[in-house]
Amino acid sequence: MNRYSEPDIAAVYRVIRERRDMRHFLPDPIDPALLQRLLQAAHHAPSVGYMQPWRFIRISDRSLRQQLHTQVEAERVRTAAALGERQEDFMRLKVEGILDCGEVLVAALMDGRERHIFGRRTLPEMDLASISCAIQNMWLAARAEGIGLGWVSLFDPDAVAGLLQLPTGAKAIAILCLGHVAAFYDKPMLEQENWAQRQPLATLVFENHWGDDKQP
Template sequence: MDNRAFTEADQHLLTEIMLHRRDVRGNNFLPDPVPEEVVTQILRAATLAPSVGYSQPWEFVMVENPDIRRRVVADFEAQNGKAEELFSGDRRDLYARLKLEGILEAPVNIAVFYKPADGPVLGQTSMVEVGEYSVVCAIQNMWLMARALNVGMGWVSILNPDTVKDLLNAPADNKLVGYLCLGYVRQFFDTPELERLEWDRRKPLDAVIYVDGYD
């Protein structure tokens, strides 16, 4: 329908979905399987994301093999140990207690790749990274649709992307953008977990807006 208009109730509902989206960790996933049609809805939402030059540069690998998952976890543990060393004091102690992935616990694992085009892409000639940004938009769509379907999603970023590429036999030019864990959850918290644990807090809007530059 051309020129579709949305109601105030629609706008409020979208705000509620965004407000209650959460990054779900392994200690919160349930073992219940996610129906194939629900996973398809989430993937279809990804393909509705904006992309530079309508390039749609995303590809998705469903990671079902338990051995591959265990090897991804092993890489996470190696990378997580390195990351912990970057923090000190109370912050390091808190980091060590955090559960930062749900690779084995989540019923669904999806690796999301950026596939570069063979030739020039409209709008991507000056800022080549906008192709990868398009894939991030797709992941955000997945997160919002998952939450609307009452499915939890977590983004595991503490991984060596080359290791994951090797495990999944990804083409050399493809770039891992996100490793996602999806499943039903025990609880959706009212506030983000890292805020609940006092790791950080949400920035006020006026702290991130500037007018006509940073002066």
């Protein structure tokens, strides 16, 4: 009775399967009504204690977008140095599309989160889990709309907080690149570029105790 129709169910699984972390974008603008739909999708995400910790900052100032790109590039170089023998492989990867995409949003955790205790007394990081759900909602909605989204996490949160004048206690956790794309990757880009491969599900599911891989 509560089950969706077969085509609707298939569409849900399809968008989950075909979602991609995009790095290559066309410069075409995103229709404002479409952007609003994507933000509404994010805002319908679940949140622990219904705290709704997500805040989205739309970057419409081109010079500010350039400054964010500069921050990401600096961290890209530092990350490469930290990777040791994989440094050259990493530097060959395209890790962001900040200057190329139609829209840039910064997703941040709100300030004053310490007052939200429901569901966070022993697991305070559930604020991060909640905003991640919001970003995933936006990602799936964007894929269904034919819009690419890329999550960029290569930046110094304190530096970005200063650029965006975040209040004390707030924290930027993602630079989101959204835009039209020529095509979606056939496979996740890091798999396509042989950086890593998806692990078999059977090796990640246990029963009763950690390491017991018996399947139900």
